[in-house]
Amino acid sequence: MTSPVAAAFPSDRETAGTGPGGCPAALGTRAPLDLLDLFGDGFVRDPYPWLDRLRAESPVHYDPATGLWLVSRYDDVRRVLLAPTVFQPANALDAVTPLSVAALRMLARAGFTLPPALANNGSPSHPGLRRVVTRFFNAERVAAAVPVIQRIAAAELDAVCSQIDAIGRCELFSSFAQVLPCRVLMELLGIRGVAPATLIRWSDAALELFWGRTAPDRQRELADLVGEFHHWLTDTVRGGAAPPSSFIGALASHRLPDGEPLDTATAVAACFFVFIAGQSTTGQLIATVLRRALIEPGLWQHLPGQTGLAEAWVEEVLRREPPVTTWRRTTARATELGGVSLPEGAQLLLMLLGSGSDPDVFPDPARIRPHRQNIRHHLAFGVGRHRCPGASLARTEAAVALRIAASLLPRIRLDGGENEPPMLGLLSFRAPLRVTVLR
Secondary structure, three states, rough: OOOOHHOOOHHHHHHOOHHHOOOHHHHHHOOHHHHHOOOOOHHHHHHHHHHHOOOOOEEEEEEEEEEEEEEOHHHHHHHOOOOOOOOOOOOOOOOOOOOOHHHHHHHHHOOOOOOOOOOOOOOHHHHHHHHHHHHOOOOOHHHHOOOOOOOHHHHHEEEHHHHHHOOOOEEEEHHHHHHHHHHHHHHHHHHOOOOOOHHHHHHHHHHHHHOOOOOOHHHHOOOOOHHHHHHHHHHHHHHOOOOOOOHHHHHOEEOOOOOOOOOHHHHHHHHHHHHHHHHHHHHHHHHHHHHHHHHHOOOOOOOOOOOHEEEEOOOOOOOOOOEOEEEEEHHHHHHOEEOEEEOOOOEEEEHHHOOOOOOOOOOOOOOOOOOOOOOOOOOOOOOHHHHHOOOHHHHHHHHHHHHHHHOOOOOOOOOOOOOOEOOOOOOOOEEOOOEEOOO
C-alpha cells in the first residue's frame, strides 16, 4: 500500500540535489585531497563532492591543516561511535583553533572550565549524568511538550506575518528558527533570568570560539561573551533557587558513582552543553528544513494536511544536511580503521555529513526522499552511549515548526536574490544564516 508521505511526494519528483544538495558539475573537481580546506568557502557551500571523493579514495584521510583524521564512510563512523573505550570522546569540546593568550586570560578571569560531563566524558560518571539529561527529553516529556512548541511557534510566526504584511518580506532564521527552540528549551528546563536573545548570542559565541577558525581579535570578543555565559550559568547553579523538579535542580541533587554530590563545575559544564545543543543546533536544523522545503516545488502546500510528511522531510534533511556535520574522537591505543593504522592519540573527525550520503547505505543519496525505507538509519544524532539525548525534541520541534510555518504562511516564497545565502561554516556546524522569504 502506498504511504501517505509517498503519495504526497512521489519518487518521480525527488529532489535532484543541486546547489547545497550536491552540484553535479562540481563532481568533476579533481584537486588533490590535501588541498581540502574544511573552513574554506568552497567546502562550506558545497561539501558533497569532497565528501564523495573522501569516501571513494581515502575514507580515513589525514588532514595536515587540522591534524585530524577524517572518517567519512558510514560503517567506519558507526564503528567508532560504538567503541567508546577505543575511540574516546575527551577531545569532543576542545577548541579547534588554538586560543590566544588574551582570550585564555579572559576565560580564566571568568572562571571558565569544561570538565568532562556529557559529550566529552568517557568516565564512569557519564551514564548517571546522561540519565539526568534524558529524563528531561524522553518520549513522554517530548509528547507533552508539543502544545508548548505549537503555542510558541504560532506566537513567533504571528510577528513574522505582521512583518510580511507590512514590508512584504521577512528573514526566518533570526526571527523564527533561532528563537523557537531557545524559548522552548527555557520553558521546558525552567530557565529564568535571561532573555532569549542573550542566550542565543552566548551560545553562538561559544560555537564560533571553540569550533571556528577565528583571528585573535575575534577570539577576544567571543571569549568575553562565553565568559559572561559561564558566569551566569555558575551563578544560576550555585544560587540554589532552582526547584528540585527543574533541570538545574536535578543536577544539584545528582550523586556521582562514589556517592559524592556533583560538583558545581561539572554541573555547569553539563548545562553549557545542553543549553547550546538544545537551542543553537536545533535552530540550525529548523533553518535548513525550512529552506529546503521552500526550494522543493510543490511541497510547501502539502505540509499542513499530509500526515507524516513534515516528520519525514525533517528526517531526510537530517540525513543529507544535518546541522552537526562532524564530531571528534581520539584513539586510546594504536588501532586500525578502514584499512589504515592509527597511532595512540590520533585525533579523529567523524564526517557525519558524509556518512549520511554514503551510497552503500543510502541509494541515490543526493535526492531528498521522504519515503526512503531506511529513513532513520542516519547518524546525525550519533549512536551508542553518546547519542544525542535531545534527538526526539529536535525532531519534534523541526517538524512542528515546518508544519505550522506552511500553514500560517501558505503563499511565501524564498527571496530569489538569495540563491546562495551566507552559511555557518564551523568545523562541526553548518546551516544557512539567512532564510529570507517574500509574500
